[in-house]
Amino acid sequence: MSRLPPSVIDAARLAVAPMMDWTDRNCRRFHRLLSRRALLYTEMVTAAAIVHGDRARLLNHAAAEGPVALQLGGSDPAELREAARIAADWGYDEINLNVGCPSDRVQSGCFGAVLMKTPELVAECLSQMAAVSPVEVTVKCRIGVDDQEPAEILPRFLARMQEAGVRRITVHARKAWLQGLSPRENREVPPLDYPLVHQMKAAFPGLHLSINGGIGSLEVVREQLGVMDGVMVGRAAYHQPWDILGQADVLWNEAPPLGSPVEAAQAMREVIAGHLRGGGRMHQITRHMLGLFHGRPGARQWKRILSEAGSTGDLATYDVALAAVAD
Structure with missing residues (x-):
C-alpha cells in the first residue's frame, strides 16, 4: 500500500x-x-x-x-x-x-x-x-x-x-x-x-x-x-x-481560524445564502449547527428558533436566531 x-x-x-x-x-x-x-x-x-x-x-x-x-x-x-x-x-x-x-x-x-x-x-x-x-x-x-x-x-x-x-x-x-x-x-x-x-x-x-x-x-x-x-x-x-x-x-500550534462561535455563525451566513440561492433548504445546513453555542448564553433560543423553522427557514429566520446569541 x-x-x-x-x-x-x-x-x-x-x-x-x-x-x-x-x-x-x-x-x-x-x-x-x-x-x-x-x-x-x-x-x-x-x-x-x-x-x-x-x-x-x-x-x-x-x-x-x-x-x-x-x-x-x-x-x-x-x-x-x-x-x-x-x-x-x-x-x-x-x-x-x-x-x-x-x-x-x-x-x-x-x-x-x-x-x-x-x-x-x-x-x-x-x-x-x-x-x-x-x-x-x-x-x-x-x-x-x-x-x-x-x-x-x-x-x-x-x-x-x-x-x-x-x-x-x-x-x-x-x-x-x-x-x-x-x-x-x-x-x-x-x-x-x-x-x-x-x-x-x-x-x-x-x-x-x-x-x-x-x-x-x-x-x-x-x-x-x-x-x-x-x-x-x-x-x-x-x-x-x-x-x-x-x-x-x-x-498543531496554530491559532483557530475564528475567534468565537458568533463569528462562526456569522461566517456560515454567506454559506447558507449560497445554498439557498442554489435551491437548497436552510435546515440542511443549520441542523448540523444546533450545538454551536452549547453551554453559552442564548443557546436554547438559537436551537429552538432554527429547529422550529424546519424546512421553511430562510435568512431572516437565521438572523433572528443569530440575534439571540449575539447580544
Missing part, C-alpha cells in the same frame, strides 16, 4: 468520526470552517451503492472540505475493489473500511463490526481496495464483538491488518454486541477499555493508531495524544462543535 501523504498523517491527530445521517457534505463544510486542520470523514457509504447507484450523489464533495476520507462498508472483496476504483476519481484523501458499525442493517449485509470475526476476509478486502486506490486504505474497528476476548482478538486482528499492508487503524475502544444492544447502546453500554488500546500502540509501534470512543473534550484529546498517534471524536464534535473543533487547531 502507498504511504499516506504527510498532510493526511498530520490531520489524523484529530479526526471527526464518520456518523450516519450526520457527517454529510453540509456538516463537513461547517466543520471545516471551524478547523483548517482536522481530518473529516464522510458517512459510511456501501460499496454496492457506489457500484450500482448514483455515484455523483454519493461521492460528490467540495475540494474545500479536505482533507476528507471516504468510509466504505462492505464485505465482498471484488465489490469493494470496484467501489475503491470508482472513488479514486473523486479526490478523497483516504479510503476507510468500516469494521465497527453494529447496526442491524450492517449485520444483515455481513459487514461492519461482524467482520471482526473474519480477519482473513478483511485482509483480502483491503488488499483488493489498495490495489486500485491512489490513496491510503485504512480501517476503523472495535476491540472485539460478542463473546470474543478483546485482549486476545484485538492484537491478532491488528497483526493481520499489518501483514496485509495497512499502516493506519482507528480503534473504537468498546466491544460491540451484535445481539441484544441497539446501535446507540453499543456506543454507550459496553465499557471503554482505553488501557487495552494503549497497549496496542506499545505492541505495534509501526502502526499509526488512533483511539475512538467516549472522548468528550479537547483536554481528553490532548491526554490521549500523549499515548496515541491520533484521536477520533464522534458525538462530542457534532453536539459541541465549538468546544472541540473551534479550538482544535491549537493541537
Whole structure:
C-alpha cells in the first residue's frame, strides 16, 4: 500500500468520526470552517451503492472540505475493489473500511463490526481496495464483538491488518454486541477499555493508531495524544462543535481560524445564502449547527428558533436566531 501523504498523517491527530445521517457534505463544510486542520470523514457509504447507484450523489464533495476520507462498508472483496476504483476519481484523501458499525442493517449485509470475526476476509478486502486506490486504505474497528476476548482478538486482528499492508487503524475502544444492544447502546453500554488500546500502540509501534470512543473534550484529546498517534471524536464534535473543533487547531500550534462561535455563525451566513440561492433548504445546513453555542448564553433560543423553522427557514429566520446569541 502507498504511504499516506504527510498532510493526511498530520490531520489524523484529530479526526471527526464518520456518523450516519450526520457527517454529510453540509456538516463537513461547517466543520471545516471551524478547523483548517482536522481530518473529516464522510458517512459510511456501501460499496454496492457506489457500484450500482448514483455515484455523483454519493461521492460528490467540495475540494474545500479536505482533507476528507471516504468510509466504505462492505464485505465482498471484488465489490469493494470496484467501489475503491470508482472513488479514486473523486479526490478523497483516504479510503476507510468500516469494521465497527453494529447496526442491524450492517449485520444483515455481513459487514461492519461482524467482520471482526473474519480477519482473513478483511485482509483480502483491503488488499483488493489498495490495489486500485491512489490513496491510503485504512480501517476503523472495535476491540472485539460478542463473546470474543478483546485482549486476545484485538492484537491478532491488528497483526493481520499489518501483514496485509495497512499502516493506519482507528480503534473504537468498546466491544460491540451484535445481539441484544441497539446501535446507540453499543456506543454507550459496553465499557471503554482505553488501557487495552494503549497497549496496542506499545505492541505495534509501526502502526499509526488512533483511539475512538467516549472522548468528550479537547483536554481528553490532548491526554490521549500523549499515548496515541491520533484521536477520533464522534458525538462530542457534532453536539459541541465549538468546544472541540473551534479550538482544535491549537493541537498543531496554530491559532483557530475564528475567534468565537458568533463569528462562526456569522461566517456560515454567506454559506447558507449560497445554498439557498442554489435551491437548497436552510435546515440542511443549520441542523448540523444546533450545538454551536452549547453551554453559552442564548443557546436554547438559537436551537429552538432554527429547529422550529424546519424546512421553511430562510435568512431572516437565521438572523433572528443569530440575534439571540449575539447580544
